[in-house]
Amino acid sequence: MTAEIQAPRMEACDRCRATGAEPGSGSTTCPTCNGRGQILYQQSFLSVRRTCHTCNGSGQIVRNPCRQCHGQGYRQVVRKLKVNIPAGVDDGNRLRLSQEGQPGANGGPAGDLYVVLKVKEHAFYERRGNDLHCTIPVNVGQAALGADIEVPTLEEPYRLKIPEGTQNGAQFRLRHLGVPPVNGGGRGDIFVHIEVQVPSKLTREQRKLLEQLRDTLPVENQPAEKSLLGKVRDYFM
């Protein structure tokens, strides 16, 4: 896909041609360093030369600062750039835009602009590497009898057949429907986690049906053996 970004950068001021001086006003010798660009500091036996900070070492100061750039010689412009985002990029991936960075000194070529990508949180998919995970709720009837459910993917929806007796927490793996790899390798998978929802509100009829169902089901209220706890069946599609 293509994204439009706003990239600020400094560009040479066209009014003063990067001199910082109002056109026609010229410059004058720096009074701090008398045009030498450096200042000599005497410290006991040592003498140290430092760059003059009034003129930044140029020896000249601007008589009238340019009105457009306030004497900076450069001004910030925000440019709109179209950036090609390859499929499968992840948080922290960097894209390099050649010569879209800050201009070089004295008219040299501009540097490069690096765009660091941040992937937006998805409403229901969680990304782990190139795999995508989502949780899909099913009702008790669908879990017990099996059902056809529709799983949204990056392309068209996938019809997932969940079998009779699907337990809460069951996991279905849809191979190669995850995130395409950016640097070669295989495409990731989609993992569908099933969440069986027990109804919390019942109509009179539903209550009657569930009561009938309850009376036909075996009653097994012994604590489960530890090895069975948390046992989740995985399905591979």
Ligand SMILES: [Zn+2]
């Ligand atoms: Zn200017």
Ligand SMILES: [Zn+2]
């Ligand atoms: Zn100076």
